[in-house]
Amino acid sequence: MLNQKLIDHLFEDARHRGADFVEIFIEETHGEKLTWLDGALKEASGGIDYGIGLRLIQNGQVFYAHTSDDSEKGMRDCLAHATSWLSAKDQGQNADMPATASRVVDMTPLGFERPFARIDLGRKVDLLRCADQAARRTHSSISQVNTHYLEQSQFVRVINSEGRDVHGSRHRGRFQVTAIASNGSENQTGTESPGACKTFEFFETLDIEGLARTAAERAHLMLLSEYCPSGNFPVIIDKGFGGVIFHEACGHGLESYNIERQASVFCDKLGSLIASPLVSAVDDGTLPSEWGSLEFDDEGTPTERTQLIETGVLKTYMCDRLGARHLGLKSTGSARRESYRYAPVSRMRNTFILPGSSTLDEMIAHTDLGLYAKSLGGGSVNTATGEFNFAVTEGYLIRHGRIEKPVRGAVLIGKGHEVLSQIDHVGNSLGLAQGMCGATSGWVPVNVGQPALRVSRMIVGGRA
Amino acid sequence: MIPQRLFEFLESLKPESTCDASELTYFSSTTDTVRVFEGRMDQVSFAHTEGLGIKVWLGDAWGYAYTESMNHEAFQKAFTLAVAHAGIASPDPEDRPISAPHRGAASNPTHSPIALEPPEMLTQALHLEAQTRAAHPAIYNVTDTTLSQCHEDFAILNTLGHSVCFSQFTQGAAVSALAKSGNQIINPWREGFATHAGIPIQDMVDWLAREVALRLRPARVVAGARTVIFHPVAARQILKRFEPVFSGESVLHHTTLLEGKLDQLIASPRVNLVDDPQNGPVPRSVDGDGLPTSRLTLIDNGRLINFFHNDYTARCLKATANARAVRGLKSPRGISSSHLILEPGELSLRELMRETGSGILIMDLAGASASPITGDFSYSALGHVFENGEITGFASGFTIAGNFLELLKNITQVGCDLEFEVPSLWGACGMPPIVVENINVATD
Numbered sequence: 001m002l003n004q005k006l007i008d009h010l011f012e013d014a015r016h017r018g019a020d021f022v023e024i025f026i027e028e029t030h031g032e033k034l035t036w037l038d039g040a041l042k043e044a045s046g047g048i049d050y051g052i053g054l055r056l057i058q059n060g061q062v063f064y065a066h067t068s069d070d071s072e073k074g075m076r077d078c079l080a081h082a083t084s085w086l087s088a089k090d091q092g093q094n095a096d097m098p099a100t101a102s103r104v105v106d107m108t109p110l111g112f113e114r115p116f117a118r119i120d121l122g123r124k125v126d127l128l129r130c131a132d133q134a135a136r137r138t139h140s141s142i143s144q145v146n147t148h149y150l151e152q153s154q155f156v157r158v159i160n161s162e163g164r165d166v167h168g169s170r171h172r173g174r175f176q177v178t179a180i181a182s183n184g185s186e187n188q189t190g191t192e193s194p195g196a197c198k199t200f201e202f203f204e205t206l207d208i209e210g211l212a213r214t215a216a217e218r219a220h221l222m223l224l225s226e227y228c229p230s231g232n233f234p235v236i237i238d239k240g241f242g243g244v245i246f247h248e249a250c251g252h253g254l255e256s257y258n259i260e261r262q263a264s265v266f267c268d269k270l271g272s273l274i275a276s277p278l279v280s281a282v283d284d285g286t287l288p289s290e291w292g293s294l295e296f297d298d299e300g301t302p303t304e305r306t307q308l309i310e311t312g313v314l315k316t317y318m319c320d321r322l323g324a325r326h327l328g329l330k331s332t333g334s335a336r337r338e339s340y341r342y343a344p345v346s347r348m349r350n351t352f353i354l355p356g357s358s359t360l361d362e363m364i365a366h367t368d369l370g371l372y373a374k375s376l377g378g379g380s381v382n383t384a385t386g387e388f389n390f391a392v393t394e395g396y397l398i399r400h401g402r403i404e405k406p407v408r409g410a411v412l413i414g415k416g417h418e419v420l421s422q423i424d425h426v427g428n429s430l431g432l433a434q435g436m437c438g439a440t441s442g443w444v445p446v447n448v449g450q451p452a453l454r455v456s457r458m459i460v461g462g463r464a
Numbered sequence: 465m466i467p468q469r470l471f472e473f474l475e476s477l478k479p480e481s482t483c484d485a486s487e488l489t490y491f492s493s494t495t496d497t498v499r500v501f502e503g504r505m506d507q508v509s510f511a512h513t514e515g516l517g518i519k520v521w522l523g524d525a526w527g528y529a530y531t532e533s534m535n536h537e538a539f540q541k542a543f544t545l546a547v548a549h550a551g552i553a554s555p556d557p558e559d560r561p562i563s564a565p566h567r568g569a570a571s572n573p574t575h576s577p578i579a580l581e582p583p584e585m586l587t588q589a590l591h592l593e594a595q596t597r598a599a600h601p602a603i604y605n606v607t608d609t610t611l612s613q614c615h616e617d618f619a620i621l622n623t624l625g626h627s628v629c630f631s632q633f634t635q636g637a638a639v640s641a642l643a644k645s646g647n648q649i650i651n652p653w654r655e656g657f658a659t660h661a662g663i664p665i666q667d668m669v670d671w672l673a674r675e676v677a678l679r680l681r682p683a684r685v686v687a688g689a690r691t692v693i694f695h696p697v698a699a700r701q702i703l704k705r706f707e708p709v710f711s712g713e714s715v716l717h718h719t720t721l722l723e724g725k726l727d728q729l730i731a732s733p734r735v736n737l738v739d740d741p742q743n744g745p746v747p748r749s750v751d752g753d754g755l756p757t758s759r760l761t762l763i764d765n766g767r768l769i770n771f772f773h774n775d776y777t778a779r780c781l782k783a784t785a786n787a788r789a790v791r792g793l794k795s796p797r798g799i800s801s802s803h804l805i806l807e808p809g810e811l812s813l814r815e816l817m818r819e820t821g822s823g824i825l826i827m828d829l830a831g832a833s834a835s836p837i838t839g840d841f842s843y844s845a846l847g848h849v850f851e852n853g854e855i856t857g858f859a860s861g862f863t864i865a866g867n868f869l870e871l872l873k874n875i876t877q878v879g880c881d882l883e884f885e886v887p888s889l890w891g892a893c894g895m896p897p898i899v900v901e902n903i904n905v906a907t908d
Binding site: 031033037038040041042043044045046047048049050051061062063064065066067068069070074077078081082084085121122125143144146180182186187188189230231232261262263265341343377379380382384385387388389390391392408409410411413414415457459460461462463 | 501504505506507508509510511512513514515517527528529530531532533534538541542545548549550551552553554556582605607608642649650651687717718719721793794795796797830831833835837838839840842843844860861862863864865866904906907908
C-alpha cells in the first residue's frame with residue numbers, strides 16, 4: 001500500500017531526476033447504479049474505483065502516470081515510466097514551477113465515511129418503482145419507462161511538492177427518468193435527471209412523482225408536435241438547462257487550457273467587451289451542495305466564485321495551476337479530472353449567467369416570429385472557431401407575441417462570440433440544472449444555469 | 465493467457481453457499497500517450513490499470529460488482545456487494561452463466577511488432593506536428609497532436625468451467641490544425657491508426673493539406689431538401705449513433721423503430737450492412753460472453769435479416785444467438801458490433817460527385833440531437849459545396865436533419881473508399897462515402 005515512506009521516496013526520486021513539481025492524486029470511489037426497466041429492477045451493480053495518478057512537471061511539460069496497482073512495485077514502475085521521459089527533457093531551460101513551501105490545507109477529516117451505504121437497498125429500489133408507476137399513469141401513450149438511481153462517494157487526497165496535502169470526500173446522487181411515448185409508428189422521449197452534491201437526503205427531498213410526470217408529459221407532448229421550421233429568427237431560451245448555451249458558446253472558450261493553446265476565440269480578449277452589456281456571468285465552485293461544487297479542486301486548490309464576465313466585459317479565465325502560470329493569472333481552483341486516470345486541466349464547475357430584469361412573458365410578447373426553447377439537450381463546441389450547437393428537447397413556435405404550438409427536432413447553432421452579443425433580454429429568475437461535461441480530462445459533473453433570455457437571431461435547424 | 469490469480473479468486477468462491485454460480489470478467493490495459501505542442505513535448509502519460517467484475521446468481525436473480533483493487537480483501541468486498549445486489553434484483557431466468565464449457569485464448573499477439581518505444585513515439589509525434597505545420601502556409605496553429613498505443617487484455621471465466629481470454633493492441637494518432645484566411649478560421653482534424661506499415665503520418669498530412677486548401681474558399685449552402693454525399697467520417701458518425709436500433713436489447717425493451725420489421729425492406733437495395741469480427745483492424749474470434757464470433761449480415765440488399773444478439777437477448781427473444789456481447793468493468797451486459805461496415809460499391813468519391821452533379825459533401829457532424837429511439841436527427845454540419853462534380857467552396861454554420869430510417873431508404877449510391885475509425889477493444893466501424901437524397905438543410 002502507498003504509505004508516507006513510499007510517498008517521500010517518490011518525491012525524492014522525482015526531484016533527483018529533475019522534476020520541478022511533483023503531485024500524487026489518490027482516489028477511491030464507491031459507486032452504485034440501479035436500473036428499473038420494463039417494470040422490474042433490471043440491473044443492480046456497483047463497485048470501487050481505486051487508483052493513483054502521479055504528475056511530474058518539468059519546464060512546463062507534463063509527465064503523467066497512473067495505475068490501479070498501489071503496491072510498492074506498482075508505484076515504482078509508475079514513477080520509472082514517468083521519469084524515463086524526464087531523461088529526454090529539453091536541456092537548458094529554466095524551471096517553470098519552482099518548488100515553494102505552502103501550508104498544508106486539511107479540508108475535511110480523514111476516515112472515508114460512506115453515508116449511502118447505510119441506506120437499505122430496498123428504499124433505493126422503491127424510488128425507481130415509484131417513478132416508473134407515476135410516468136406510466138400520466139398518459140396511455142407512455143410505452144416504456146427507464147429509470148436510474150446513481151450514487152457516488154469519491155475520496156481524494158492530493159499531495160504535492162509544494163507542501164500541499166489535502167484530502168476530502170465528495171458525495172453525489174443523481175436520479176434519471178426517461179419516458180417513451182409511442183403512437184404505434186413513432187416514438188418520442190422525455191427525460192428528467194436532477195442531481196446534487198449530497199448524500200441520500202437528496203433523494204428524500206426529490207418530488208419523484210413530479211419528475212416522472214414531467215418526463216412523461218414532455219414525451220407525450222412531443223409525440224403530438226410538428227417538426228420545427230428552419231430559419232434564422234429570435235430564440236427565447238428558458239432558465240435552468242438553457243444555460244448550456246453559455247456553457248458551450250462561451251464557457252469552454254474561457255478555460256485556460258484552450259487559451260494557452262491559442263485555440264479559443266476569446267484569446268487576448270481580457271478587458272474587452274465580448275457580450276451584450278446585459279450579460280454578467282460567473283463560474284462558482286463554492287455553492288453549497290450543488291452538482292458542480294467542490295471544496296478544493298483536483299490539484300488541491302480551494303475553489304472560489306469566479307466572475308468571468310461583468311456587464312459584457314471579459315474579466316478573467318478559468319485557470320488551473322499550469323494555465324495560471326502560463327497566462328500570468330492566479331489559479332481559480334478550476335482544475336478538474338474525471339478520475340485518477342486523467343491529468344487535471346481547467347474546467348467549469350457551476351457556470352451561469354446572472355439575472356437581469358425581464359420576464360419570460362415580456363420576452364414572448366416582444367417576439368413576432370420565434371422559437372421558445374423550454375427544454376434543451378446536450379451540445380458541443382469547437383472553441384477555436386466558436387461554433388456551437390445544442391438540441392431543443394421541448395420547443396414552442398411563437399407567432400405574434402404568443403405561443404402558437406409545440407415543435408420538435410430543432411437544433412440551435414451559432415458562433416459563441418456572435419450569439420453573446422445578440423442577447424437582448426435577460427430574465428429575472430435564475431435556474432440551475434445538472435449535466436455531465438466531457439473534455440480533455442474526462443467527464444465531470446457541472447451545473448449550467450441562467451435566467452430565461454432572448455437571442456435576437458439564431459440559426460434554427462429543423463425539418464419543416 | 466488468463467492470469468492464475470483469477471482462477472484462485474474463482475476457486476475461493478466455491479466453498480461459498482451464498483450463490484449458485486459466479487462469473488469473473490477481467491480487464492487490463494497498458495497505455496502510452498504522447499502529446500506535442502509547438503515543437504516540443506507537451507504531455508506524456510503512461511497508464512496501467514486492472515479491474516475485476518464479479519457477477520453472481522442467486523436462483524434466477526443476478527447481481528454485479530467490480531473492483532480495481534486486485535487483492536483478496538477488495539475481491540471479497542466486491543463479492544459481498546454483488547450478492548447483495550442479486551438479493552434485491554428481479555428474477556430474470558433467461559440471464560444465465562455460459563454453461564457449455566468453452567476454453568481458449570483468441571486473437572492478437574501479446575506484443576505487437578508495431579509497438580513503439582516511448583522515444584520513437586515522441587519522434588513520430590513531433591514529425592507529425594512539424595509536417596502538419598508545414599503542410600499549408602495558412603496553418604497558424606497545430607492545437608493537438610497526439611500519438612497513443614494501448615495493449616488490452618480481457619478474460620471471462622465462471623464456476624461452470626467456461627474460460628476465455630483475448631488481447632488487443634491498437635496504435636493511433638490524431639492531429640488538429642487551425643488555418644485562417646482573413647476572418648475565416650477553419651479547424652480540420654484527422655485521425656489515423658497503425659497497420660503493419662505503422663501510423664500513416666504522410667497520408668494524414670497530405671489529407672490535411674488538401675482540406676486546408678479546399679476549406680479556405682468560402683461558399684454558401686442552399687437551404688431545402690438536398691442531395692448530399694456523406695464523407696466516410698460523417699457517415700460513420702451517423703451509423704454509430706444509430707447502431708442501437710439494430711440491437712436485440714432495443715428489440716427486447718421496445719425501443720427500436722425496427723421492431724417487427726425483420727424480413728422487410730427497410731433500406732435502399734444498395735444497402736448491405738455487415739459485421740465481421742474476424743476481418744478488420746482488430747480481428748477477434750470471441751465476443752464478450754466468450755462465445756465464437758462469425759460474420760453476420762444485418763441488411764441484405766435493403767432487407768433487414770438480423771439483429772445483434774448476445775446470449776441473453778437471444779434467449780429472451782427466442783432468436784438465434786450471434787455472439788455480439790460486449791462487457792465493460794461497469795457494464796456487465798451489453799451488445800455491440802465489431803467491424804460494422806456498409807459494403808462498398810464501385811465508384812470513388814470523385815466519381816460519386818461527378819454522377820451527383822451538384823450538392824454538399826458533408827465532412828463532419830456535431831451535435832447531440834440524434835435519437836436511436838425516435839430515429840430523428842438534426843446535426844450541425846460542415847462540408848464542401850460541389851457543382852458539376854467539382855468542389856467550388858466550403859461551408860459551415862448549417863444544419864442537416866432527417867430520420868435514420870428515411871436516410872437508409874434514400875441512399876442512392878455507395879462509394880468504394882471504405883474507411884475505418886481508430887479501433888478500440890471491441891472493434892471499429894467502417895464506412896464508404898454514401899449519396900443520400902432528400903436531406904433537409906437549414907442555414908441563415
